[in-house]
Amino acid sequence: MGTLPRNRTESQQYNEDKLGFGDIFTDHMLVIEYSDMDGDWKNPQIIKTENLSLHPAAMILHYGQQVFEGLKAFAGPKDTDILLFRPDMNIARFNRSCVRMCIPTLDPRIFMDQMSELVRTDRDWIPRSPGTSMYIRPTVIATDPHLGVRPSKKYLFFIILSPVGAYYPEGFEPVRIMVTDKYVRAAMGGVGEAKTAANYAASLFAAEEAHSEGFTQVLWLNATDKSSIEEVGTMNIFFRIDDEIITPKLGGTILPGVTRDSVLQLCRAKGMKVSERVISIHELVSAAKSGKLQEVFGSGTAAVVSPVSHFRYMGHDYMVADGKTGQVARDLFDEITDIQLAKKPDPYGWVVNVG
Ligand code: COI
Numbered sequence: 001m002g003t004l005p006r007n008r009t010e011s012q013q014y015n016e017d018k019l020g021f022g023d024i025f026t027d028h029m030l031v032i033e034y035s036d037m038d039g040d041w042k043n044p045q046i047i048k049t050e051n052l053s054l055h056p057a058a059m060i061l062h063y064g065q066q067v068f069e070g071l072k073a074f075a076g077p078k079d080t081d082i083l084l085f086r087p088d089m090n091i092a093r094f095n096r097s098c099v100r101m102c103i104p105t106l107d108p109r110i111f112m113d114q115m116s117e118l119v120r121t122d123r124d125w126i127p128r129s130p131g132t133s134m135y136i137r138p139t140v141i142a143t144d145p146h147l148g149v150r151p152s153k154k155y156l157f158f159i160i161l162s163p164v165g166a167y168y169p170e171g172f173e174p175v176r177i178m179v180t181d182k183y184v185r186a187a188m189g190g191v192g193e194a195k196t197a198a199n200y201a202a203s204l205f206a207a208e209e210a211h212s213e214g215f216t217q218v219l220w221l222n223a224t225d226k227s228s229i230e231e232v233g234t235m236n237i238f239f240r241i242d243d244e245i246i247t248p249k250l251g252g253t254i255l256p257g258v259t260r261d262s263v264l265q266l267c268r269a270k271g272m273k274v275s276e277r278v279i280s281i282h283e284l285v286s287a288a289k290s291g292k293l294q295e296v297f298g299s300g301t302a303a304v305v306s307p308v309s310h311f312r313y314m315g316h317d318y319m320v321a322d323g324k325t326g327q328v329a330r331d332l333f334d335e336i337t338d339i340q341l342a343k344k345p346d347p348y349g350w351v352v353n354v355g
Helices: 087-100 108-121 197-201 204-212 258-269 281-290 327-340
Strands: 028-035 040-048 066-068 071-075 082-085 133-142 154-164 175-179 217-221 229-232 236-241 244-248 273-277 293-300 304-313 316-319 351-353
Touching: 028 108, 040 108, 066 087, 066 197, 082 108, 082 327, 087 108, 087 133, 087 258, 108 133, 108 154, 175 204, 175 293, 204 217, 229 236, 229 244, 236 258, 236 281, 244 258, 258 273, 258 293, 258 304, 258 327, 281 293, 281 304, 281 316, 293 327, 304 327
Parallel strands: 175 217, 175 304, 244 273
Antiparallel strands: 028 040, 028 154, 066 133, 071 082, 071 133, 082 351, 133 154, 217 229, 236 244, 236 293, 293 304, 304 316
């Protein structure tokens, strides 16, 4: 029946070797409430994971005022280790997203302390099989029962935990992506760089179309003239063209990914030519046609580093690196996961042990 985590009751057992993404939840959750009467976040509590009780007029249900994050905890070499990967980056991004969505920010120290306490509470749920981790999902929602359009006066911050395996059914096998010139994810001045539910809701229709044609994800272009590449539905995107590692530069419409930043730092440290710049879809297509396109891969917390074997643009299919995983993607995946699991030195101080 595979590896079963320790110290769990019969009903809490799950098979670590068959973990997908996001279906299993641990026993406990963290809740913190905000009311403008107090003007502050009050009374953090770790409680049994339970359904939320919301008034049907709660503003999240009508106007979508929400922010979330995603980060991972890993079991380390010592039994007591609980290793978080760059939690400061997620907390800072969470607060930036909150500002954009008119939600009060949380004190980063309280966020970190409470999140660590929750993970320690459910430490026995952290899976230990290769390729698994505990996904941490901090979320804030507007709870004020009110139907006029304005920022809510009450909020609920919660964190839930989910033991996960690979994000894509393909695992680390290459995925196929569909470039859409029909739909857009985010326009300049919009909320594209905030981690808020609206961006994901807006992506679903195009993603379903892509799935129906055999593609795993959508590659988005810029909203105005659909000439430059932005990101994939759940990942930032990287290209290796003529030994230059290229990723679209941040500028308001792209999610500033934690794994994106880690990939950039690791590639620079290896002395590779690395560019954060505009890359047009035409540059990509001509690199694919001329044989200069060596690799395409995505980066994200959930997916880590995910190689891309094919892309479709305007009805034409292009194969990347003979449909195989490229060396840079493989090395980055190994290096990042080895650092996350403390199998390798962590010269950047990315890993925080909260065990
Ligand atoms: C993540 O990589 O954490 C994401 O946010 C992607 C997705 C699961 C929403």
